[in-house]
Amino acid sequence: MTRTITGLPEQLGAACHLYLDAFPAGDIVAFPIDGIDRVGIPVWVVALFPETADLDGIMPYGVGYGATDEAAILGALGEIAEMVWPTLTLSARGKTRGSYADLVRERGERVIADPLTLCLPAGSPVDRETPLDWVDAKRWADGSSVLVPIDLAAYSAKELAPGYVPFTTIISNGMGAGPDLDWAIGHGLCEILQRDGNGLLFRALDRGVAIDLPESLPAEISDLINRFAAADVRVIPKFATDEFGLANVYCVGVD
Known part of the structure; x- marks a missing residue:
């Protein structure tokens, strides 16, 4: 299979290539969008233009972010996988x-x-x-x-089969991708918990429970907060829930 890849850096790690090699036929287009923002944290959009008829009408793409360009690209590729593989496997699976x-x-x-x-x-x-x-x-x-x-x-x-009316809105929440099955399952489970927790206590339903950050934070978190601060954005972490024994938080920024 040959494909054209536009916009991706030449040097990418093994995890990125695992995704790229596994994707169905089609061209890849990628570009960073962090240049339109002043914080400077890498954010990439990656899109697959599929050639398989099973994906007609679907535009698989991902938006990824991370401390490095490669981390952002890896996240975007994972989102493409979450769009592509459920459609291909379910459409081929007997009902x-x-x-x-x-x-x-x-x-x-x-x-x-x-x-x-x-x-x-x-x-x-x-x-x-x-x-x-x-x-x-x-x-x-x-x-x-x-x-x-x-x-x-x-x-x-x-x-869905022609004429089939689902009893609920089709929901993609809980999709997970990763380098192995346990990783992907954990990703999907955490997404369900994340959306269930902060989705119910967000924006208009925000209870205003802010979290006081400790003086000593892991270097990766401190660096991110400092980058926001340098751009005059004050980060406010907020508590959503600890249901199911897991901490569920979300962050807002005061610009």
């Missing part, structure tokens, strides 16, 4: 049609996810008799197979 009740009678309760436990929208008409499209998934705890509604597994409406 099972039926209601939860019917499938339980055929296969047993353990191997079918009960839709009533899957955070249905308020007032949803979906019940255990509703015909749905299902796809294979794995339970992380023991690796066993389980059927889940495609409504929750799809990355985009492109993966």
